Amino acid sequence: LRIPRRSAPLGRNTPSRVLSTRSLKAALQEGAPIDVHPEVQDALAHGKPVVALETTIITHGMPYPINLTTAQSVEKNVRDNGAIPATIGFIGGRVKIGLEPKELERLADVENNKGVVKVSRRDIGATLALKKDGGTTCSATLIFAALAGIKVFATGGLGGVHRGGENSMDVSADLHELSRCPVGLVSAGVKSILDIGRTLEYLETLGVPVVTYAETNNFPAFYTRNSGFKSPWSVSDAVSAARILHTQAQLGMANGTLFAVPIPEQYEAIGQTLQEAVEVALVEAEEKGINKLGKEATPWLLKRVGELTAGKSLPSNIALIENTARVGAQIAKSYSELLA
Ligand code: PSU
Ligand code: MN
DSSP states (O other), X not given: OOOOOOOOOOOTTOOHHHHHHHHHHHHHHTTOOEEEOHHHHXXXXXXXXXXXXXXXXHHTSSOTTHHHHHHHHHHHHHHHTTOEEEEEEEETTEXXXXXXXXXXXXXXXXXXXXXXXXXXXXGHHHHHHTTOOEEEOHHHHXXXXXXXXXXXXXXXXXXXXXXXXXXXXXXXXXXXXHTTSOOEEEESSBOTTBOHHHHHHHHHXXXXXXXEESSSOBOOOSSSSOOSOBOXXXXXXXXXXXXXXXXXXXXXXXOOEEEEOOOOGGGHHHHHHHHHHHHHHHHHHHHHTGGGSGGGHHHHHHHXXXXXXXTTHHHHHHHHHHHHHHHHHHHHHHXXXXXX
């Protein structure tokens, strides 16, 4: 029988990031297969801003080589806005918190890396134990960001309740993970293929705050700026966003926060066309029974939308994630300044 180690009591003013780093240390002491990139380690040790980035979007969301150039430009956007990028993924059965350029290429080169796994929470143990490569979804990325004490994570679209989810029970593990990882997830809303209303209801039930990052509280629809649903909250500056995260951390609250950043205005018109293609792809998926394929459903739909629009969805996809990377870096920077 193993008696769990008790962590030392925290002083009243001990910043919560020390607590998070302690759980990483504990995992490393247990021999967990985790490598934290030296640059990320240095930033975390000195309270510098860090933004986590996911890799499912690279391995299962976009074709090669545009997935690679997008991942690189997203990292650059984080740097240009004053934060260190920590792209999280699995290489040969090890969790990498911060990828080397060569490792990023290896995950992106899907033609030569066909066995790369789409990793949600349930897949973590098996993927690592069987020494495979993996692209982490929002759920798995949230877990390792929280473990390392990274407070902000930028991506394109969060998973959620699928259309017809009230019958199929296809609800992304991303939602529950956001209720137990104290991280601010910055996205352009939820994936375009989902039931937005039910996803927002589910987040409310889980106690996850949804905050539109704009002047209005319109909840965005990924390819377009307004889904017709409202967020309970909105902020239009990074300091206010960081204060929400900081207040929750001071209270010791374990849940994360969703910051929904509308896609830049110039993509609004094409967004309408893309959403129509999404609806067509969804009908096809229903007819073909694709929606019964579990985690394969999303990659199929995204690929089909790309085909139906002759690749026109890609510039929007890239623009919205470059945008959330910028906002994420600004929020991470403000958060560091609050702790300084
Ligand atoms: N949004 C996209 N492309 C993607 C995803 C989201 O436009 O590839 C990925 C994210 O990694 C998200 C995951 O966490 O899909 C959710 O998948 P599922 O619905 O199977 O949980
Ligand atoms: Mn699913």
